[in-house]
Amino acid sequence: MAPALCAICKTERANIKRPKNHARVCKGCFLTLFEEEVHHTIVSSNLFYPGERVAIGASGGKDSTVLASVLKTLNERYNYGLELVLLSIDEGIKGYRDDSLETVKRNAVQYDMPLKIVGYDELYGWTMDQVVETIGKKGNCTYCGVFRRQALDRGAKMLDIKHVVTGHNADDVAETILMNLLRGDMGRLARSTNIVTGDDSSDVKRSKPLKYAYEKEIVMYAYHKKLDYFSTECIYSPEAFRGTARALIKQLERIRPSAILDILRSGEDMARLVPGESASSCGCKGKSKPPAATAAEDDGGIGGCGSNGAASGNEMAAMEKQLRENEAAEELEVDVSKLSLAGRAAESETDGAVPLKTNKNSKPVTRQTLGNCKRCGYMSSQEVCQACMLLEGLNKNRAQIQI
Template structure:
């Protein structure tokens, strides 16, 4: 067998093993593939089509694309997705930010600038995928996140000190009772290099231009760090992914209740493709740390009585066993996934992040359009006369 064909076969078998061992799909299930036109989603669509036919998964595959409204980038990549839909014989649904939120990313960047704009885009895209799936009546969305992406997310959450989010980021399947839509990452353990090689040898049609707004993203810094680590230690990427999985085991069960394996996990919760072998010891460590923290809270300050003093220092400066209460371990903020009170979509707060960001954008949006009805004609004429007087005065 030629080397290229051998590689393609090995890659497809590894993805099949991930799907089967994690029990990602159910026969007859409709699955939406988050398609951006890039290499990851294009490879995901191609390999799922191949495996679905080869192993008879019985899946109904649909391409779901999000149009963020970035001229010179997303409009070109969507043309690639449209060609993919024809090449793979899959239906395509495109959902735009403008129709969902009333804003395009070009408008958002014009409003907030290029720093922090990726926060808006990421929050909006995650919810847009759920909305698009709901529109299609689909309850399972697969994304093209690979091992490099997961490692970057782990690193970003570590740098932020966001342990609760770590559990969701490292799980191959995420779902919540507050949402009908679950997500999975079939390419979770595939290196980015492998995906590029697969696309090359299969001669896949994909869009390779980077988003014009992404150079300012925090993820880019994490990516650079991980690439430098990989040069020194080639296994760094999967090592970081595995470390993230193990650290996620530290999260108490109520914090990770939004992460569910469905049919993927076994009775001891070691499924979801996390390959967790240290869950018991980590849980014990968490209990020990909690006990130590509780003991620290019970410690009291002891002040010597006047009779016990042997020096002439005033009472206020008496020696103490603890000058300050010892600081305990940083408490983990509990997160309970529910539904946003405004839009009804998944959120860990009363108001989801998407609605909060939209509120800020809409408050600062100038109101330039003045619509005048028949009943307002007289008032508008008066306004026009006042404006004319201002112009004459200015002249």
């Protein structure tokens, strides 16, 4: 039997089965298709303007490396006129980040882009290794995620850049949609589907040009382009909601490859059904209203960590408790057992467990308004920004240990 030919060019051998739709194509056509699809996303969402300076959030992992490579290619092919800079965060995780930063440094040379590295230690006085030493492995992803969101923005500000692109892919977005469904957080679900978070009114705009790209295709692209990337996952593990959502996505993709895109479609449509959320998912609709939350604070609801990015170790258990308390309160029954249960829950939450974000699940979506953190002056919807809150806890702990 003659080898199947590429469905696109009909001349080369089809040696790639696209994970997204199982189309059989040749290597060359695959690379072009992939790039063109990202180009389409960029154009249809009006992501950039000519002359814009854009920072690529670069971790050295596959997503951001592919993003850097594709943006460089497209910038040249279509004369976007962008000035691209690599921006890396050094979380201070030995055996993971120091190695991956070496990759980013090589990328900077390969792609001929300037590189800026911002460290948690210089920004916050804490490396992630120190954080983990203090609070343990559970829940540390919360810290990492919150710190990174600000770190990227601060790094961008140091460079006087107003637009950061991240390597979040379709799998990440789908995962976030399912996760927020499970958490019952419709506001965050709505925001997470946006390709752009933050806009002219906020300091730094975030976008995810790979929003529609399958993780598997990103890996394929990196492989066939022979890109230099770092493939070890973060040594601190994902947990609870995100972990569970990730497992679901993988299973769904196996059953029906289109499921990832289908979840994105559902998520975008549902975003329009959330009372009080702005409707557009693509940020291209002219005069958009200020987003409900800023990129810095919320990152569009996507976990800051490209590879893992989970929250509290006992996130599900904690939420379960909280929900039960709410239920108990709703029933308006003076019920001794429930009270004591609630009391126990409150206790265990204060004793060292991770401070969860307050649970707004059973209330309608609230719109957040933007202000500045009283402590660090950074933009925040609360009086004190999340990073400062977490830092406060950490510093208290450190003081205690020293005593």
